[in-house]
Structures are given as structure tokens and as C-alpha cells.
Amino acid sequence: MTSIAGADRPALRGDGSADGARDTDPSSGSAADTQRAHSRSVELQIRRQDAPDAAPYWQRFRIATRPGDNVVSVLRALRADPITADGERVDPVAFEHNCMEEVCGACAMLIDGSPRPACSALLKDLGAVIRLEPLPKFPVVRDLMVDRARLFAALKRTRAWVRLDGHWDNHERAPRISQRQWAADYLYSRCMSCGICLAACPQFPDAAGRPADDSAGFVGPAALGQVRLLNAHPLGRYDKAERLHAIMADGGLTDCGNAQNCVRVCPKEIPLTTAIGELGRQTTVQAVKDFFGV
Amino acid sequence: MSGRQVIVVGGGLGGLWATLVIAGGGHRVMLFSLFEMMRSHSVCAQGGINAVLDMQGQHDSVEQHILDTLKGGGWLANQPPVKSMCESAPGLIRTFERMGVTFSRTPEGLLDQRLFGGVKKKRTCFAGASTGQQLMHGVDQQVRRLEAEGRVDKHEWWELLSLVKDADGVCRGIVAMDLRSLEVRAFRADAVVLATGGLGQLYTPQTTCSTNSTGAAASRAYQQGARFANAELFQFHPTAMIGEDKTRLMSEAARGEGGRVWVPKDPTDRREPNRIPEAERWHFLEEWYPAYGNTVPRDIASRAIWKICRELGHGVGGGDRVYLDLTHLDRAFVETRLGAILSIYRKFAGTDPLGAPMEIFPAAHYAMGGLWVDFEHDPATGGVKPDSPRNHATSLPGLYACGECDYAYHGANRLGANSLLSASYSGRVAGEAVLSHLAGIERGAEALADAPFAAEVARQQSINDELMANRGGENPYRLHAALGALMTSRVGVVRDNAELDAALAEIAELEQRAAHMDLTESTPWANQTLAYARQVQDMIRLARVMTASARARDECRGAHYKPAFELPLPASKAASSATAGGNADPAWEAYMARWQANNERWLKTTVAEHTPDGPRIDFEPVDLSVLAPDQPRDYR
Numbered sequence: 001m002t003s004i005a006g007a008d009r010p011a012l013r014g015d016g017s018a019d020g021a022r023d024t025d026p027s028s029g030s031a032a033d034t035q036r037a038h039s040r041s042v043e044l045q046i047r048r049q050d051a052p053d054a055a056p057y058w059q060r061f062r063i064a065t066r067p068g069d070n071v072v073s074v075l076r077a078l079r080a081d082p083i084t085a086d087g088e089r090v091d092p093v094a095f096e097h098n099c100m101e102e103v104c105g106a107c108a109m110l111i112d113g114s115p116r117p118a119c120s121a122l123l124k125d126l127g128a129v130i131r132l133e134p135l136p137k138f139p140v141v142r143d144l145m146v147d148r149a150r151l152f153a154a155l156k157r158t159r160a161w162v163r164l165d166g167h168w169d170n171h172e173r174a175p176r177i178s179q180r181q182w183a184a185d186y187l188y189s190r191c192m193s194c195g196i197c198l199a200a201c202p203q204f205p206d207a208a209g210r211p212a213d214d215s216a217g218f219v220g221p222a223a224l225g226q227v228r229l230l231n232a233h234p235l236g237r238y239d240k241a242e243r244l245h246a247i248m249a250d251g252g253l254t255d256c257g258n259a260q261n262c263v264r265v266c267p268k269e270i271p272l273t274t275a276i277g278e279l280g281r282q283t284t285v286q287a288v289k290d291f292f293g294v
Numbered sequence: 295m296s297g298r299q300v301i302v303v304g305g306g307l308g309g310l311w312a313t314l315v316i317a318g319g320g321h322r323v324m325l326f327s328l329f330e331m332m333r334s335h336s337v338c339a340q341g342g343i344n345a346v347l348d349m350q351g352q353h354d355s356v357e358q359h360i361l362d363t364l365k366g367g368g369w370l371a372n373q374p375p376v377k378s379m380c381e382s383a384p385g386l387i388r389t390f391e392r393m394g395v396t397f398s399r400t401p402e403g404l405l406d407q408r409l410f411g412g413v414k415k416k417r418t419c420f421a422g423a424s425t426g427q428q429l430m431h432g433v434d435q436q437v438r439r440l441e442a443e444g445r446v447d448k449h450e451w452w453e454l455l456s457l458v459k460d461a462d463g464v465c466r467g468i469v470a471m472d473l474r475s476l477e478v479r480a481f482r483a484d485a486v487v488l489a490t491g492g493l494g495q496l497y498t499p500q501t502t503c504s505t506n507s508t509g510a511a512a513s514r515a516y517q518q519g520a521r522f523a524n525a526e527l528f529q530f531h532p533t534a535m536i537g538e539d540k541t542r543l544m545s546e547a548a549r550g551e552g553g554r555v556w557v558p559k560d561p562t563d564r565r566e567p568n569r570i571p572e573a574e575r576w577h578f579l580e581e582w583y584p585a586y587g588n589t590v591p592r593d594i595a596s597r598a599i600w601k602i603c604r605e606l607g608h609g610v611g612g613g614d615r616v617y618l619d620l621t622h623l624d625r626a627f628v629e630t631r632l633g634a635i636l637s638i639y640r641k642f643a644g645t646d647p648l649g650a651p652m653e654i655f656p657a658a659h660y661a662m663g664g665l666w667v668d669f670e671h672d673p674a675t676g677g678v679k680p681d682s683p684r685n686h687a688t689s690l691p692g693l694y695a696c697g698e699c700d701y702a703y704h705g706a707n708r709l710g711a712n713s714l715l716s717a718s719y720s721g722r723v724a725g726e727a728v729l730s731h732l733a734g735i736e737r738g739a740e741a742l743a744d745a746p747f748a749a750e751v752a753r754q755q756s757i758n759d760e761l762m763a764n765r766g767g768e769n770p771y772r773l774h775a776a777l778g779a780l781m782t783s784r785v786g787v788v789r790d791n792a793e794l795d796a797a798l799a800e801i802a803e804l805e806q807r808a809a810h811m812d813l814t815e816s817t818p819w820a821n822q823t824l825a826y827a828r829q830v831q832d833m834i835r836l837a838r839v840m841t842a843s844a845r846a847r848d849e850c851r852g853a854h855y856k857p858a859f860e861l862p863l864p865a866s867k868a869a870s871s872a873t874a875g876g877n878a879d880p881a882w883e884a885y886m887a888r889w890q891a892n893n894e895r896w897l898k899t900t901v902a903e904h905t906p907d908g909p910r911i912d913f914e915p916v917d918l919s920v921l922a923p924d925q926p927r928d929y930r
């Protein structure tokens with residue numbers, strides 16, 4: 001017999017197969033349980049790591065699920081009662097989440113080997129056994145928490161901002177932007193700094209042996225998307241040359257190996273390879289301009 | 295670099311704006327956040343931000359924005375700050391625009407605006423349906439630039455635990471905990487700004503807020519002497535998705551763009567919504583409030599849905615849900631303007647809101663109340679005096695507050711799209727106030743004696759040590775769930791004094807239990823349970839302030855609804871000119887007399903002060919110097 005963990009969820013007996021709900025502990029009979037009666041249990045296999053330099057290890061948990069559950073909601077439930085499938089009480093699994101609606105980017109992890117946000121990974125679309133690992137490429141802080149400082153360092157490297165005179169109002173009406181351009185630009189502004197595209201990119205260097213906010217190596221697709229966005233802005237355009245020079249340097253655009261993983265995995269469907277293509281043309285023009293000193 | 299040292303706690307819109315102003319003014323800013331700035335709750339805001347640009351041919355005016363905000367808020371907001379905020383809104387939008395924010399455009403390439411609740415003009419600027427995220431990108435990038443220039447020093451993954459006061463009671467720094475190493479350390483500063491956001495997690499899981507909107511930081515400041523105002527005024531958003539882990543918001547923009555709320559006329563009707571003919575649908579908001587229809591203010595919409603489901607038993611399938619319907623609208627139009635929320639609904643409910651109506655119910659959303667903050671009235675303009683060091687100063691000298699954690703702009707009910715505005719505007723004003731405050735400081739915090747800092751570190755460390763050692767048997771996660779259930783059922787949309795008394799007793803019991811927690815882990819590295827347990831303790835203390843304040847206010851105002859004290863509106867609708875003096879209808883005359891008498895008694899700010907025996911509740915007058923409150927709220 002295995003015990004099953006989960007905050008205020010009925011303890012299940014049996015093998016926890018996909019329809020293990022029939023094994024719901026009959027001793028609890030609240031209204032909410034009626035709903036849970038239609039649920040099932042899943043096994044989470046979690047790659048754990050106690051500290052950045054500790055060795056990783058695996059633990060299995062069995063947990064009763066409710067309709068609508070996602071990976072974040074079951075991890076939350078597990079916190080209150082972290083008992084492994086072998087009945088051992090262990091420390092709660094560390095993981096990140098805030099918004100639970102796929103906009104803050106915090107919860108990215110490897111789910112069954114694919115990098116994706118955990119909050120929008122619904123259990124109904126996953127199997128009876130779910131494998132969770134920290135997002136690769138980034139240093140592990142603990143368990144499923146990683147340090148994504150490099151992602152933000154890349155935004156500094158690429159000067160991903162507009163240079164304002166100041167935060168005050170200068171009474172100038174907003175520049176005109178066509179709806180067509182808006183629609184193209186807006187796509188890039190949906191980036192939620194989750195790092196999933198970086199995790200999937202074969203060119204983005206692994207964290208091993210690098211500082212958490214390392215500023216060398218490929219800047220990665222997320223920052224390139226922001227360069228594309230800011231270069232198109234009526235004011236951002238003024239510093240286009242600086243941004244292009246930043247991505248023409250080492251670790252810039254030419255490090256892209258065109259694997260196109262980024263665009264496939266980005267949960268916000270940001271057209272990262274289109275951005276990279278556009279920036280390729282922009283850097284070519286910039287190189288010519290640099291050559292003629294204009 | 296010269297200049298003074300300032301601490302800003304919070305990396306949402308409020309904190310980032312304050313940082314921009316203070317660092318831009320030549321001072322060093324240490325910016326604290328629980329995580330990277332872009333993960334702050336502000337990124338969740340969907341629908342938009344209000345500013346009168348009058349570009350839709352509707353003769354909108356700043357005066358109308360002021361009136362809508364004051365009246366929508368049950369006249370409870372101090373008026374000069376509201377006036378100045380509405381006047382500053384267009385300039386803020388222009389500044390965001392310069393930062394590169396991707397505001398949606400009209401065919402002429404100008405800023406587009408849409409309709410929101412409680413108003414009749416299209417006044418809401420938006421960036422698709424992810425406005426908060428886009429505004430955040432703008433200020434986050436500006437702060438990153440200052441960081442690259444060495445003017446801002448970010449402390450991400452640090453949690454504020456308490457404030458440090460000098461011998462004169464002036465706030466001169468904070469004690470914070472590194473959420474990875476668990477190190478507890480003091481930081482000195484010549485001013486501290488709190489921009490720590492909302493407190494929807496008091497209602498977990500029935501809330502639209504992020505898990506970090508706990509109110510714990512504001513609770514800590516309160517426990518150290520900062521006063522807390524209008525705590526009972528908390529907004530329930532009418533249209534949240536049904537969900538067991540979280541009730542995700544479906545923005546008011548859905549109704550602003552034409553979405554309709556309805557239930558089947560026959561409550562036993564079990565047909566698929568699309569099969570129910572128009573004539574058999576009850577659009578109760580449109581029927582009850584023909585003038586505003588689906589875009590009545592949120593408190594009114596939430597109560598109407600509550601009434602349909604809980605009192606009339608008329609919810610869909612007899613349950614706690616009504617339909618929010620977009621299916622009659624043009625697909626392409628809705629897709630460009632509401633894409634972000636459509637995708638949330640598709641992902642989490644698994645159905646397409648353009649194919650079938652969404653199912654929604656009210657959920658805890660926004661704290662109108664918060665840390666009490668001051669302002670300086672400017673007789674010359676009727677607004678607040680620019681650059682006054684009093685603006686956004688809490689009752690603790692040296693401590694400022696801005697964003698959702700203050701109480702300043704929304705009275706008893708916030709209008710949609712007014713809080714991205716207030717968070718940004720208040721961040722800027724608080725920043726400017728800090729600049730003036732710094733000019734008056736003679737001795738910098740670096741010269742202060744070490745003792746108060748060391749003492750506060752020791753006090754906080756001992757709380758941690760005790761929690762780590764405690765084996766009391768209470769589980770922090772379960773305590774939080776119990777708190778959420780209690781607040782949702784007893785301090786919710788509809789309130790009653792007997793229920794509130796019961797809630798106070800239950801909260802006292804929870805507080806007792808929270809003193810005997812078992813963290814179930816004692817890891818000294820990235821121990822999330824430790825931080826969480828402390829937050830739960832402070833949430834429970836804040837819940838007590840909220841409930842005690844709700845108990846004290848015996849009336850209905852905005853989101854605070856106690857039916858026992860309701861003044862029902864006369865059956866007839868007042869003529870639009872109906873005001874205090876000019877109404878011939880005797881029913882209205884009688885109503886106006888009672889309404890005004892009630893205002894005499896209750897049109898006051900609730901102010902809670904911490905004492906060892908619990909919150910002491912007091913009332914203070916509201917500054918009504920801009921517009922005399924002579925119009926009751928009647929959105930019919």
C-alpha cells in the first residue's frame with residue numbers, strides 16, 4: 001500500500017492508476033469530495049536538489065487531483081503534506097509561481113522533458129505519471145527553482161530600453177503608429193521573461209561554471225525579440241545602432257544556429273525567428289553604414 | 295556618487311515609478327522585491343488605464359473623470375488627490391508611450407480607448423488585454439537602464455520583515471530576509487517607500503490576485519505603528535472564472551467591448567447556453583440598470599450576480615455562476631482587443647469564449663483601503679501641492695506608501711482601469727515627495743548608531759528561530775486556507791454584524807493557532823515554508839483589522855454592503871438634474887434627506903491603529919473641497 005499526499009485531498013489507496021478515484025477514502029464525505037470522486041490520482045516524479053552545489057536526486061509522490069488541476073495547483077497541494085509514494089515525509093518541494101495564469105513567467109520548468117509554464121500545464125492533458133525537472137541551462141537554486149538572472153543580464157547587454165530625457169510629461173502627443181505596425185510589435189511585448197526559449201536553445205550556453213548573471217555567450221532569443229521591438233519604436237529607433245552593435249558583438253546574433261526551437265516552445269507564441277530574421281537584415285545594413293561611416 | 299540612500303520595497307508599477315523619480319533625482323535607490331520585478335502582480339492587469347484624451351468624439355473631460363471616480367467611490371476618497379491624479383493621467387500615458395509601451399491604436403494611428411465600468415465615455419487606454427504587463431515593460435526597462443548606470447541597486451529575492459525606527463520614531467531603514475540564504479539583515483536609508491501591492495490572498499483561493507498579494511508587508515508596517523485606513527473597503531470583481539486553485543479574472547474590458555451578462559430565464563433550464571434563444575435569456579444587469587447596463591460599477595455588478603445566484607437561486611444550473619457572453623461580437627474585433635483574456639479562458643477552462651459564453655462569479659480583487667497616507671492640499675489649484683514632502687507620507691515619519699498598498703484614490707469602490715493609473719501616479723508623487731523629504735534631512739542614516747538596527751535584526755531572527763524550532767502541529771498552508779474560507783464566507787460581498795462578530799472570534803482563534811506552527815522543514819536554504827508561515831501570521835493580523843473595520847461601519851457604501859443598514863433608492867429614477875435641493879418628487883426628497891443624514895454620520899475615513907489589544911478604530915473627515923457630494927449613486 002502506498003500513501004498519497006495532497007492538502008485536504010482524500011487519501012487514496014491502491015495503485016493510483018488513471019481511474020484510481022474509485023479508491024477515494026470513504027471516510028470523508030463532504031460536498032467537495034463528490035467532485036473529487038470523478039478525479040484521479042497522478043504520480044509526480046520530481047528531480048530534487050537541496051542546494052545549488054548539491055547532487056540532484058529523484059522522488060516520487062502520488063497525489064489525488066481535482067478537475068481543472070494544473071502542475072502548479074498540485075505542487076501547491078503537495079506542500080502541505082509532502083509524503084513520498086514510499087510513505088516518507090520529506091521537505092516540501094521548492095518551486096516558483098505567482099500569477100497562475102501564464103503571465104508572470106515564474107513557473108517555467110521541464111514537464112515530461114519539455115520546457116513550459118507549469119501553471120498552464122493542465123493535468124487532463126498529461127499522463128498518469130508526470131516528470132518534473134528544473135528549467136535547464138539556468139543554475140538550480142533549490143528543487144524546481146532556478147536563477148534566471150542571465151535572462152535579465154541579456155536585456156542590459158542589448159540595451160533594451162528607450163532613452164528618455166526623464167520620467168516627466170513633455171506634453172507631446174503620442175507618435176502615430178499604424179494598426180498594422182502595432183499588431184506586429186505587440187506580439188513581442190507579450191514576453192514574460194520565463195526563459196523557456198533559452199532553455200530550448202542549443203546555442204544558449206549551460207549555466208555550469210558560469211556566474212548566475214553571466215554576460216558572455218549567446219544573448220538568446222528573448223532579448224533579441226526585445227531588440228526587434230524597441231528598434232521599431234519611434235523613439236527607440238534613435239538608439240537602434242547601439243543595440244545593433246551590441247548584437248553584432250560576441251554572443252550576438254551570429255551565434256544563432258537557426259535550430260528554431262525557441263519559436264516552437266515560446267508559450268506566448270512570440271515570432272522569435274521572424275525577429276532574428278529582421279535583425280539579420282538590420283545588422284547587414286548597419287555593417288554597411290559602419291563601413292562607410294554614416 | 296553623492297545623494298542620499300533611499301529604500302523602495304516593491305517592484306510593481308508603484309515601486310518602479312517611485313524608483314525612477316528618486317534615482318532620476320540623483321539619489322541612490324535600493325529596490326527590494328520578492329522576485330524579479332517583472333513577476334510582480336502588476337503584470338496581471340488586463341483591461342487598461344484611464345486617462346481623458348477625448349479622442350472618441352464623446353466630449354469627455356477631466357472634470358467628468360474626477361466626478362466618475364469620486365461618485366463611483368461612494369464619495370469616500372479625499373478629493374484633492376483624485377483631482378490631481380485625473381489631471382495628470384494624460385501626461386502619464388504620454389510618458390508610458392515614450393517608454394515604448396505598445397498601446398493599441400485607432401485606424402489613424404492614435405491611441406485607442408475603450409469603455410469601462412461606471413462611466414459613459416470611452417476613457418480607457420489599453421495594450422490589447424495585457425495592459426499591466428506592457429506598462430510594466432516600460433518602467434522596468436527604464437529602471438534597468440538606471441541599474442546599468444549604477445543608480446539603482448536591486449535586491450531581488452529579499453523580503454521586507456520589518457522597519458527600523460530611530461530614537462525619535464523616524465523610519466530609518468528596514469530589516470529584510472534573503473529568501474535563498476535566509477540571512478536576516480538591516481539596511482539603512484533616509485527614506486523608505488512601501489509599494490508592496492494588494493492583499494487578495496486573504497480570500498484564497500477565491501481571488502483574482504497573484505499568490506504574492508498577501509498584504510503581509512503592509513501588515514508589518516501597521517504593526518509597527520503606521521495607520522491603516524478604510525480596511526473594510528475591499529472590491530469583489532464581478533467576472534472571475536470558476537476555479538478551485540484560483541479564480542482567474544475576465545477583465546471588465548469584456549463588458550466594455552460589448553460582452554453581456556445573463557442567466558437562463560428558467561432557472562431549471564439545463565440546455566447548452568447556445569441553444570437558449572435570446573427571448574429566454576435574462577440580461578439582468580441591462581434590466582435592472584438600463585442606463586449603464588453591463589458596465590455598471592463593480593460593486594453593483596457583483597451584488598447583482600450575488601443576488602441572482604444566492605438570493606434568487608437563479609444561477610446557471612442552480613449554482614454560483616452566470617454567463618458572460620461575447621459570442622455575438624465580431625470575432626476578429628474581439629480577438630485583437632481581448633486576445634490575452636480569451637487565451638486565459640481557453641487554456642484554463644478548456645472552451646472557447648467565442649464559441650460559447652463564459653461562466654463567471656465574483657471574486658476578491660482589489661483593496662481600496664491600505665496604509666493611511668497624507669497629502670498637502672494646494673489652495674491655488676484645489677489639487678495636491680506638487681513636491682510637498684507630506685504627499686504619500688504614512689503616519690510613521692520617514693515612511694512613504696504608494697500603489698495598491700495605500701488607500702488614497704478609490705474611496706469605497708474603485709472604478710475599472712483607475713488603479714494602474716493610481717499605482718503609477720502615486721509612485722511618481724511619492725517619489726517626488728521623497729525628494730523633498732530628503733532635502734530636509736540633516737544627518738544621513740549612515741551616521742546613525744548601530745543599536746536600533748542590530749536590535750531589530752535580533753528580534754526578527756528570533757522570530758525565525760522560533761518558527762524553525764516550533765513543532766506546534768499547525769500547518770501554515772492549512773491555516774491560510776482556513777483564513778481564506780473564513781473571509782470569503784463572513785467578510786465578503788454581503789456583510790452582517792453577527793457574522794462579523796463570529797469572524798472576529800474565528801480570526802482570534804486562527805491567530806492563536808498560528809503561534810503554534812510546524813513548518814515541517816528546517817532547511818537553512820531557500821526555505822519557502824518559513825517565509826510563507828510569516829506571511830500567514832501577518833495576513834491573519836491584517837484580516838482582523840479588516841473585519842474590525844467592517845464591523846465598525848454600520849452603513850452601505852461602495853463595496854461595503856450591510857443590508858441591515860441599506861437606504862433603498864426610490865422606485866422611480868431621479869431626473870438627471872436631481873440633486874440635494876432640486877427635486878420635486880417627494881420620495882426622492884425623503885431619500886435625499888436620509889442619504890445626507892447618513893453621510894453626516896458615515897462619510898468618514900476609517901482609521902485603524904495597532905494596539906496590543908487589537909486594532910483601535912477611529913474615523914476622520916474626508917476632504918470634500920472639490921465637489922460637494924450631492925449625487926447619490928444611481929446607475930439605473
Ligand SMILES: Cc1cc2nc3c(=O)[nH]c(=O)nc-3n(C[C@H](O)[C@H](O)[C@H](O)COP(=O)(O)OP(=O)(O)OC[C@H]3O[C@@H](n4cnc5c(N)ncnc54)[C@H](O)[C@@H]3O)c2cc1C
Pocket residue numbers: 303304305306307308309326327328329331334335336337338339340341342343344425426452453454455489490491492502503504506507510511543545659660696697698699710711712713714715717
Ligand atoms: C487580475 C487583475 C487584473 C487587473 N487589471 C487591472 C486593469 O486592467 N486596470 C487597472 O487599472 N487595474 C487593474 N488591476 C489592479 C492593478 O493591477 C493593481 O492594483 C496594481 O497593479 C498594483 O500595483 P502595485 O505596484 O501597487 O503592486 P504589485 O504590482 O502587486 O507589486 C508589489 C511588489 O511588492 C513586492 N513585495 C511585496 N511584499 C514584499 C515584501 N515583504 N518584501 C519585498 N517586496 C515585497 C513584490 O515583490 C512586488 O514587486 C488588476 C488586478 C488584478 C488582480
Ligand code: SF4
Pocket residue numbers: 190191192193194195196197198221222225265266267268269270272
Ligand atoms: S520569448 Fe517566449 S519563451 Fe522566451 S522568455 Fe519570452 S515568453 Fe518566455
Ligand code: FES
Pocket residue numbers: 072096097098099100101102103104105106107108117118119120
Ligand atoms: S505562475 Fe505565472 S506564468 Fe505560471
